[in-house]
Amino acid sequence: MTASAITRPGERDRLIVKLSQVDWTFCLVLCLIAGAGGLMMFSIAGSSFEPWAINHLTRFGLCFAMMIVLAMFSPRVWFAVAYPVYAVALLLLVAVEIVGDVSMGAQRWLDLGFIRFQPSEIMKIGIVLALARFYHGASAQTARWSWKLLIPATLIGLPTLLVAHQPDLGTAMLIALTGAAIMVLAGLSWKVVFALCGGAMAAIPPFVMFVLHDYQRQRVTTFLNPESDPSGSGYHIMQSMIALGSGGLLGKGYGLGSQSQLNFLPEKHTDFIFATLAEEFGFAGCVTILLLYAAVIFMALRIAALAYSHFARLAAAGVTATFTLYVLINGAMVMGLAPVVGVPMPLLSYGGTVMLTVMSGFGLVQSTRVHRYNEVTSGKGALF
Amino acid sequence: MSEPSIFFSDVNERQGLFHRREILLGGLAALGLTALGGRLSYLQLVQTQRFQKLSVENQFDFRLAPPPRGLILDRNGVLLAGNRPNFRLLYARDKDLDAPAMLQTLADYVPLDEQRQKRLLTEINNTPRRVPVSVMEDMTWEQFSAINVRQPELPGVTADMGEVRVYPFGGAFAHVIGYVAKVNREDLTETGPNSDPILLHPGFRMGRQGIEKALDLQLRGKPGAAKVEVDANGREVRRDTQGDIPPTPGAEVQLTLDADIQNRALEMMGEESGAIVVMDCRNGDILCMVSAPSFDANRFVRGLTGPEYRALANYERRPLLDKAMTGTYPPGSTFKTMTALACLEAGIDPEERVNCPGGWFFGGRTFRCWGRHGSQNMHDAIKNSCDVYFYTMSVRIGPDPIAKVAKEFGFGQIFDIGIPGQKKGIVPSTAWKKEYFKGTENTRWWPGETPSYAIGQGALAVNGLQLAVMTSRLANGRKALNPRLIRSIGGKELPRGDAAPDLPFPKEHIDIVRGGMAAVANDTSGTAYRQSQLGLGEVKMAGKTGTAQARSYGSGPRKSTGLPWKMKDHNLFVAFAPYDAPRYALSVIVQHGGMGGATAGAPRAREVMRVALLKDPEVRERATRTPMPELTPEDGLEGAAPPEPQVAAAQTPRRPA
Incomplete structure (x- = not known):
């Protein structure tokens, strides 16, 4: 296809052209990460696709297809559904609060009879869309500092509080930080940013002391000194660090990780799958995976930077922020740098809802790339 | 103001701001990933040996292997007290195992009447978790192999071959040589040379009378250790026979008797x-x-x-x-x-x-x-x-x-x-x-x-x-x-x-x-x-x-x-x-x-x-x-x-x- 061909009117709307505009290198990297996850699940199941690897890979396949389909939708569509999606997610969070399933001592799941899912996952996309939608219609001046910022603050605050109350501190933090990242990207005044950071820092000790549940406080204190109680609550962190450390430079070999194979490692196929990988493939394997994640993040940021519409670039960047936070928080947790919070390693860990969220987000990112020359505004962008 | 507040200059300003901020946040992400890499290199390259040691300690456990008890011979080398193989059925309780149901199941393989089951259950409940209790001794070969074949379906159950003391002449030497019998609670609380971890081994017996009692420590020998790979629940996964420490058999005692x-x-x-x-x-x-x-x-x-x-x-x-x-x-x-x-x-x-x-x-x-x-x-x-x-x-x-x-x-x-x-x-x-x-x-x-x-x-x-x-x-x-x-x-x-x-x-x-x-x-x-x-x-x-x-x-x-x-x-x-x-x-x-x-x-x-x-x-x-x-x-x-x-x-x- 020549450059002139793509400039023909209507040419960009043809499906085949749209497909060619998808960032296939990006897709390949996603496949590599998910494949690595499947590989590890095959190993810890004792060289068996059952029960995890087969599900993981099937889900990834379905989610991948969904991502491509989502990428075909114009950001205009995303723009239109932004507030409704947010509203539905918020309602579901309230519904969970009232009738949610209690699992592992927390209300996170909503059972609709045919499917059980976590509304907080939809909210991760919803918050990105809603904030992007808001900032699309806001001036630089508004974004910097004005009373109108109460709107994004409320948009972030409500779901954060609801999710934190479930209690799912990890996801609440993720939502809050994603929202904060979008506010910063949209141009929040540095003075305010620093003031908020300072305030947050100051608020942490009283928050830990008075607001957290006992088990959460335990996790935090344990994190500060994991070896104080290696068989109790420090167990997870300690075993994870042992798995990582004992992997050494090249690892113990595929299928030979004693920590994961013999169940010393908790949640070996979900939250701690990175430790499983680290044990069997060592530093080399870990760095490879981290480089793949870095590639995903920087490709996505580049896609955001090249978008014409403010909505699309903010949305794509917001999704990337969520993804980055996942990677950093899970990595820090597995390596003993953060308390144990239920944040999985995206695409690598077993788990359907997170995969769905992340891949929907990447559908938005790819849509941004495919439609990077399109503007979304109809002229009435502002909420007010 | 009904006029949209978006002007070209503003659009450019918003875009410029976004690009600058995005580079900054991208930098932060890079920093975070680098920090993870740094932590990884510390754990995996600097502290490797420490964690490898901890990992091995997790993975392997040494299980006591009882030594064969020393033989007692007469002046001409005739065996007065020896050991014979003993097929035993052991059961170790654990948190997610149902002991009464398992005893019921085992009753299909070996004779276990109600009363014996009840007695075993008290014994099992009084024993620490994962410490095996002898359910049946002297199984026939048929019983032993039947249990062994079905072992995967019988969690907590092991059938092993131990040794048991045998006195070929029965009563003739009973007063001189004495006999061995099960270890009881007093033997365990006793301090001194008798408080030996081997006493806790299921089916272990100690000298009670005569020579068996007087020379108990010499006859007992030194226990060895079997190196086993265990999972996080302490269940045996594999035996590592290369890592075994063989037990030292008890000393042979020769009497002047004929x-x-x-x-x-x-x-x-x-x-x-x-x-x-x-x-x-x-x-x-x-x-x-x-x-x-x-x-x-x-x-x-x-x-x-x-x-x-x-x-x-x-x-x-x-x-x-x-x-x-x-x-x-x-x-x-x-x-x-x-x-x-x-x-x-x-x-x-x-x-x-x-x-x-x-x-x-x-x-x-x-x-x-x-x-x-x-x-x-x-x-x-x-x-x-x-x-x-x-x-x-x-x-x-x-x-x-x-x-x-x-x-x-x-x-x-x-x-x-x-x-x-x-x-x-x-x-x-x-x-x-x-x-x-x-x-x-x-x-x-x-x-x-x-x-x-x-x-x-x-x-x-x-x-x-x-x-x-x-x-x-x-x-x-x-x-x-x-x-x-x-x-x-x-x-x-x-x-x-x-x-x-x-x-x-x-x-x-x-x-x-x-x-x-x-x-x-x-x-x-x-x-x-x-x-x-x-x-x-x-x-x-x-x-x-x-x-x-x-x-x-x-x-x-x-x-x-x-x-x-x-x-x-x-x-x-x-x-x-x-x-x-x-x-x-x-x-x-x-x-x-x-x-x-x-x-x-x-x-x-x-x-x-x-x-x-x-x-x-x-x-x-x-x-x-x-x-x-x-x-x-x-x-x-x-x-x-x-x-x-x-x-x-x-x-x-x-x-x-």
Whole structure:
């Protein structure tokens, strides 16, 4: 296809052209990460696709297809559904609060009879869309500092509080930080940013002391000194660090990780799958995976930077922020740098809802790339 | 303002702002990822060794492997206590396992009735998690393999092959060797050398009696360790046989006992209650030490049921009591050898004659003799076991010289033979009486007590081992031999019994006593002539009969025939052979065996002695088989097995090479 061909009117709307505009290198990297996850699940199941690897890979396949389909939708569509999606997610969070399933001592799941899912996952996309939608219609001046910022603050605050109350501190933090990242990207005044950071820092000790549940406080204190109680609550962190450390430079070999194979490692196929990988493939394997994640993040940021519409670039960047936070928080947790919070390693860990969220987000990112020359505004962008 | 507040300049400003901020946040992301990389390199490259060590500690566990218990052999290497394979069924409780349901399931494979299941359940619940409890021992091969095949469906269950103690001769050595039995709570709380982690091993048994108890630590050996790979729940995943530390087997213990003699001795005791001790009177080795009736030590290894134990404990012939060492009895006339020696030491002429009219009047009462012997010198008095002679002479010398001789010959003494349970007995003397009755009126030795003492009655109490030691010292004639039961422990030989000082008596005196004993067995008028003929030609036995009253005779008949068992006299016999060059000495005690050592003691002594002599090649060379005089029915031996002519060649299981 020549450059002139793509400039023909209507040419960009043809499906085949749209497909060619998808960032296939990006897709390949996603496949590599998910494949690595499947590989590890095959190993810890004792060289068996059952029960995890087969599900993981099937889900990834379905989610991948969904991502491509989502990428075909114009950001205009995303723009239109932004507030409704947010509203539905918020309602579901309230519904969970009232009738949610209690699992592992927390209300996170909503059972609709045919499917059980976590509304907080939809909210991760919803918050990105809603904030992007808001900032699309806001001036630089508004974004910097004005009373109108109460709107994004409320948009972030409500779901954060609801999710934190479930209690799912990890996801609440993720939502809050994603929202904060979008506010910063949209141009929040540095003075305010620093003031908020300072305030947050100051608020942490009283928050830990008075607001957290006992088990959460335990996790935090344990994190500060994991070896104080290696068989109790420090167990997870300690075993994870042992798995990582004992992997050494090249690892113990595929299928030979004693920590994961013999169940010393908790949640070996979900939250701690990175430790499983680290044990069997060592530093080399870990760095490879981290480089793949870095590639995903920087490709996505580049896609955001090249978008014409403010909505699309903010949305794509917001999704990337969520993804980055996942990677950093899970990595820090597995390596003993953060308390144990239920944040999985995206695409690598077993788990359907997170995969769905992340891949929907990447559908938005790819849509941004495919439609990077399109503007979304109809002229009435502002909420007010 | 209804006008949209978006102007071109503003669009550009927003875009520029976004780009700058995005680069910054991208930088932050890069920083975060780099931090993770840094942490990874610290954990995986710098701290590798520390974490690898921790990982190995997680992965591998060392499980105790019990050592095979040391074997116990007789002097010829015949196995007296060994180990046999034992297929065991073990169950270890764990948090997500249902023990009652599992026992129900197991009942399909092995017999487990309701009551046993209930008992096991309490035991399982009292045991820490993941510590196996023995559900069933001695499974058949079929049961064992059935369980093994289905093991994956039976969580918590293991079927393994352990070892269990076995005593091939059952009862013959039960009192000497003792037995092993399950470890109980007291053993575990006990501090000191016994608090060994191996005690917690399922099915481990420790020595409870005799040699098994005395040498428990030596026999036990050192446990090894099996290196196993475990999962986070402590369940065994794999064995790493290369990492095993092999257990050190327990030390092998060789006894001085001879299985053939011991077995024959127990056989000869039949239903009777008593003891037979045989010693080598050249070096003090105990060749036989048997107590009858006995019990099957193997039952104790398995664990006795209540009724079984009560049956043993309540039987009037007391099988659990070691009559060779723990039971003490008046020696009766066998003690006249000591009295005679004491008289000689006191300067009494052995040719001096005393008339025996069948009784002797002293201190206002008549001391009766068992016969009417007429004029007796010392030789005749021993041969005929004449009481009147010894009554007369003992009053002349008093009790203390007798006590002195008795002590020199080992009475009133505990010998260091390596096993517990010996009773000292009593050797009366004026000093003993003063000490024993201290605080009462009766501390004076009455002259009327001496005549009873002289014929081995009264307070005098001895055990079978002491009688055997006395006889072998007499037979040896020179050395104050010490008995030796344990020949070697782990190949290290223990000091022999002839490493002992000489007896402080002139040989001529001892020879007079031995002459009397020879006459007892070989003079046609000796008290045990017929019963003491070995039938080995010139190889002859010398002995001394003894009867110890179990009741007061009063003026009634002395014969025990027809009396209830408990009322009959104890029947004793001591002997050594060959008379001219003594090699073996023995003592026989038959509790309530009836009057006269010849009836119950001597025939048994003769049979046992024949086995000992015929096993000795040098004696065999000398011996010519001459027919033994027929025993008449009244010579006793009720209940004893008939003599076996080819005892020497008796088949005994040999220890596997």
